[in-house]
Amino acid sequence: MKWNEVKVETASEAVEAVANILMEAGASGVAIEDALDVENFHSDAYGELLTKDDFAHIKEGALVMAYFPETVFLPEQLPFIQAQITKLSDFGLAIGKNTLTVSEVAEEDWATAWKKYYHPVRVTRYLTIVPSWESYQPVTDDEKVILLDPGMAFGTGTHPTTNLTLQALEVILRGGETVLDVGTGSGVLSIASKYYGAKEVHAFDLDSVAVAAAQENMDLNPVAKDVKVSVNDLLAGISIEADVIVANILADIIVRMIPDAARLLKPEGRFIVSGIISEKQPMILAEMQAHGFELTQLFTQKDWHALIFKKVEEEDATLLS
Helix, strand or coil: CCEEEEEEEECHHHHHHHHHHHHHCCCCEEEEEEHHHHHHHHHCCCCCCCCHHHHCCCCCCEEEEEEEECCCCHHHHHHHHHHHHHHHHHHCCCCCCCEEEEEEECHHHHHHHHHCCCCCEECCCCEEEEECCCCCCCCCCCCEEEEECHHHCCCCCCCHHHHHHHHHHHHHCCCCCEEEEECCCCCHHHHHHHHCCCCEEEEEECCHHHHHHHHHHHHHCHHHCCCEEEECCCCCCCCCCEEEEEEECCHHHHHHHHHHHHHHEEEEEEEEEEEEEHHHHHHHHHHHHHCCEEEEEEEEECCEEEEEEEECCHHHHHHHC
């Protein structure tokens, strides 16, 4: 069988959304090269495990490479893919050049074509994300290893939005919590929540491809064997009371789920949101306050933000308004 590589030149902030679009179009594997990873490499306090040569050739923006089997008729799919990427600007995401190129990849080369982009990465003080096919031994006794198959998981958790969310979870979770992971994608946040001591984790995604990928990643990590993964539109119809709700998705989508989050969070519960670009932060703050949430902590990397909100009691919410 032959494979086709579709390469999308886009902006750094759009890489996860673009990868998701490509997977929904039938890609069997996705790889990301992001110029911001070069900066992260130089500034990573946890000891980045990539080498400088991994990203030496990309100076700005990002490339998302997707691999399609020859059975997928690309002339029909490419206009759809480009149109979906263009729509991302409606959500406030910069999409960069939004150019697509297609090249043929031989059967014997396709697996290594995308696997070469993934290596073990220390993402927080306690967590290292490792591709499922690589061998890795923890460096310290308290280091936890998350195994991921990034081919079906839209990346390995190194994007700033995911990294910031993992840091926020590390701050909030103390053990024994019920966590709702909305827009789970690869499932990395659910797995991390279990490592941080969460008792019960429910992971939701609207995309059935993402749900299947997340389940495969749960199965790779024994600590997450009891995470419940299911298809759902945000928190619609969910009745599970939670100590923590986490969502690493677009700001405009987060706004839609704020009323349900307020309904489901226990008193003093925490709502972690990420994927927030600077210009969208005032909107998020206003909507959160309107629904009785108080900002308690902010994490920032470049133009990306992750925010932790606390659900306050009604009398306290009155004072905030």
